[in-house]
Amino acid sequence: MKKIIYIALVAVLLTSCEKLLMPKSQSTGRVEVFEEIWKTIDESYPLFVQTNVNWDSIHAEFRNKVFDTMTERQLYDTCIDMLSLLYDAEVSLDAGFAKYYHIDSGNTPNNFNKSILERNYWQGIERTGPLLHKVFDSVAYVYYENFDETLTDAQLEVVTEKFGLDTTINSIIFDVRNNKSTKVENIFRLCKQMGIDSFFKYNALLYKVAYKNGPKHDDLTKPQATFIEQNDKRKFPRRFILLTNKGTYGTANLFAAGASNYPNIRVWGGKTGGGSGYTIVKELSNGWKLYLPGCYTEGPFGMCINFGAEPDSAIIITPADEANGVDRIIDAALNELRK
């Protein structure tokens, strides 16, 4: 019995020797953490080529502002000042006591007011799964607030069947304003039902994605194209207007860019907010989390869409419109589709 106890003790003691074999945890000094953040962005941020940001000169500027004697809060403030120079909504820093996001401080109108919709447009609206839907005379209307809410084939079938059985309906407004999302599955489910008819012989290119594959700024994989292939799913009405605004963000941004390549779809409203829905997270030595975009994305026409995709027709909801309870974007789409 003594031998067994002895062996157990030796085994326990050996566990502490492990620390000599593995690399030590990195230092959590202020300067080291600053350097870690700068280096992580330098080696993993995929959009330096598009933004023309001189990251080396930013390092030179901010390194002199960091000292080992500064407080954690001061370090955080200095780091977010540095990160804000990327002007990228997908870059953020979570220090636990605070989380930084880049907010577009430009004067771009929001182009969306949910209370106006609820008051003046959504009376009698029905909900099937995540989809809000109704019919304005002969024009179908669908609002999808968040692609992260799961949409099943059965739910989608209910909505497309409702519009398909009503012979007076020949057009649809699909509203993805203020849709901030990160999941792509529902995009593909929707895109399969957004064609001209059930037998369209058309493969739609939605977007292309290039991932970082090395530490240099231009180390990117070849852009990988994502298509929707022809299929026999029941389709939404043929005449199709998609509504976007700057709150159309993440995978909703990919959806808007991809939808613009369908020959029967027009995108109206405001420029999308950008993003791809694919951020990567790096844990720092002091436990902070650094978020950054995981890929470069371009729309079907070859334009970078990480910072947003332009609509086919830009429409602005003015403060006067809002004061009058009017959603000018929906009104314009309804007028067009009723012609």
Added chain:
Amino acid sequence: MFTLKKTLVTLVFLLITPLCFAQINDEEFPGILTDNEYVRHILIGAAGAYQSFYDESISPARYEGFGPVFSLGHIKQDNYIYTELILQGSVANHTRKGSDLLDSKVKVYNSGLDYRHLYNFNLFNNLKYYFHAGGIISANFMMKDAPQLENSAKLYEYALSLGICARVSRETFFNKKKGFVMWDISFPLLANFSRPVYNNRVEYLDPENSLIGDIFSNSKIGTFNRYYKISSRVFATYPLDNGNAIRFGYQWNYSRVQTFNRAFFAEHNVVLAFLFNH
């Protein structure tokens, strides 16, 4: 200098474990012989594990955790050949030192299938000692789940390796019962292994992308400078009257994988297993 220190510590690990049993008495290993004069056992075991890892794809800090290990195996031996097939699986929750305001938890699922095929070399004139040497085929799969890293949360590690294995065993005597003590060590020479690519990306934006496909498409072949896993085990086998036996021991595994970055993993298991003679 640091490499030298590492080498010395590794050697200490390897040498200390057999010494733990140096004073135990001897006798012949029991069991009912088959028609072909083999002794065969089915092994069912459980262990408590202390694990730690340093994975540059997750964090520049070391994580540590405890968890259970379960094993299932088959052992077959005669005077010349010893073969052992062991399937082992563990799950452990790992944490690191850090802020209470931020989650720093990683769940590690680890499984391994090892097949050892060893021959008795009759090196010792003293018949109480045996030296076996041969090969080991090993398949390991590890999944680390760090939910705080969101899209970068799932980190897989797979390795199929071919290596060498040596075993020293000694007949012993526990409470007037014939038993057996052994120490073995294995080391891979060649491995096919895989880890996530740069930035630990998983191509979620491609609906046709599959994680399993990624694992195999990223796989590489390398020698011990790219992948190694040292496994050192010391066991005492206590025989029961009906040919069954109980095995108690300690196992130390240490692995390192080098792709575009490095991952280290260490595990200390205190093992208790039941051997069913059949």
